[in-house]
Amino acid sequence: xxxxxxxxxxxxxxxxxxxxxxxxxxxxxxxxxxxxxxxxxxxxxxxxxxxxxxxxxxxxxxxxxxxxxxxxxxxxxxxxxxxxxxxxxxxxxxxxxxxxxxxxxxxxxxxxxxxxxxxxxxxxxxxxxxxxxxxxxxxxxxxxxxxxxxxxxxxxxxxxxxxxxxxxxxxxxxxxxxxxxxxxxxxxxxxxxxxxxxxxxxxxxxxxxxxxxxxxxxxxxxxxxxxxxxxxxxxxxxxxxxxxxxxxxxxxxxxxxxxxxxxxxxxxxxxxxxxxxxxxxxxxxxxxxxxxxxxxxxxxxxxxxxxxxxxxxxxxxxxxxxxxxxxxxxxxxxx
Numbered sequence: 001x002x003x004x005x006x007x008x009x010x011x012x013x014x015x016x017x018x019x020x021x022x023x024x025x026x027x028x029x030x031x032x033x034x035x036x037x038x039x040x041x042x043x044x045x046x047x048x049x050x051x052x053x054x055x056x057x058x059x060x061x062x063x064x065x066x067x068x069x070x071x072x073x074x075x076x077x078x079x080x081x082x083x084x085x086x087x088x089x090x091x092x093x094x095x096x097x098x099x100x101x102x103x104x105x106x107x108x109x110x111x112x113x114x115x116x117x118x119x120x121x122x123x124x125x126x127x128x129x130x131x132x133x134x135x136x137x138x139x140x141x142x143x144x145x146x147x148x149x150x151x152x153x154x155x156x157x158x159x160x161x162x163x164x165x166x167x168x169x170x171x172x173x174x175x176x177x178x179x180x181x182x183x184x185x186x187x188x189x190x191x192x193x194x195x196x197x198x199x200x201x202x203x204x205x206x207x208x209x210x211x212x213x214x215x216x217x218x219x220x221x222x223x224x225x226x227x228x229x230x231x232x233x234x235x236x237x238x239x240x241x242x243x244x245x246x247x248x249x250x251x252x253x254x255x256x257x258x259x260x261x262x263x264x265x266x267x268x269x270x271x272x273x274x275x276x277x278x279x280x281x282x283x284x285x286x287x288x289x290x291x292x293x294x295x296x297x298x299x300x301x302x303x304x305x306x307x308x309x310x311x312x313x314x315x316x317x318x319x320x321x322x323x324x325x326x327x328x329x330x331x332x333x334x335x
Contacts, residue, residue, distance in 0.1 A: 003232070004075060006030045006062060006110070007083035011188050014045035015225050016081060017055065026054045028075040030068070031084060032061040036091070037189045045186055062106025072113045079232055082110050082124040088190060089129060089294045092152040103155035111166045119172070121235045123228065126160055126176040126258065128217070128299050129153035138300035141250030141258050150294035160258055167256035173235050174255070177228065180262030180301045184221030184321055185328035193322065196276050197329050200284045210291040212270035215298045217262040220316035227261040230310035250305055262301025263314045275319055279326040
């Protein structure tokens with residue numbers, strides 16, 4: 001297939017592009033390679049992709065409607081995976097306009113391009129952050145998500161609503177994936193695993209929010225990519241069991257689905273830090289702090305719907321995932 005992957009220089013996008021190329025798909029990457037975090041790492045990911053047959057790249061932003069439409073017109077993708085977005089809960093507290101530009105304006109540009117380009121299936125990144133103030137665990141796509149606690153989460157919920165509108169009005173098959181704390185080699189430098197590893201090796205203290213008591217459904221990158229590929233290949237149709245008198249938020253009478261994509265095995269942050277310490281052979285100096293604004297105490301993904309529809313089954317224990325990340329980090333940075 002011809003697959004357009006936005007955010008192809010990103011953590012998930014680069015690994016997904018590799019996986020699609022491995023199975024023989026033609027991939028057009030689309031990424032503005034911005035400086036939200038060090039672009040050097042993004043360029044290093046792209047350096048692994050660009051020499052491969054079947055991969056090409058457009059350097060532009062989602063909000064650049066002309067460039068995006070030109071990419072669609074030239075490549076004529078059969079399917080699209082939209083992973084490009086302004087990421088990060090905490091950054092949304094200080095730079096909200098970046099989220100409106102990329103996550104809202106950019107996403108409607110994607111929807112319009114898919115609609116007019118006859119795209120067979122749009123898969124897009126949502127986030128576990130949409131569960132916001134919900135405290136019933138595990139989080140299920142059948143739960144209402146009407147109480148976001150960050151602008152980032154609000155934009156991701158908005159993406160789901162926008163996608164449903166296009167599925168309903170134009171019959172565009174869309175699948176939203178609520179990612180749960182993705183980690184692994186080539187990961188984002190603003191995420192806990194990267195920050196903790198770098199600080200511990202440098203002999204610097206680490207900031208441990210909520211005194212390390214909150215839990216996260218840490219999900220290894222290869223398990224995430226497996227779920228994305230399975231979702232991409234599973235084009236949704238109208239849910240024959242959809243009841244408008246008791247609507248299921250995860251499906252619709254339109255060709256629309258939303259899935260959780262996580263490990264389904266939450267781990268306390270303090271335990272996660274202990275695993276990093278064990279792999280590094282060093283103890284961390286911890287600065288214990290309260291929960292940050294915009295963060296949620298716990299996450300836990302109910303992946304029953306994704307498993308039932310696609311056969312998704314995460315297979316990487318967090319102990320193995322952390323070990324692989326630390327090995328990659330030491331090799332990549334030579335430390």
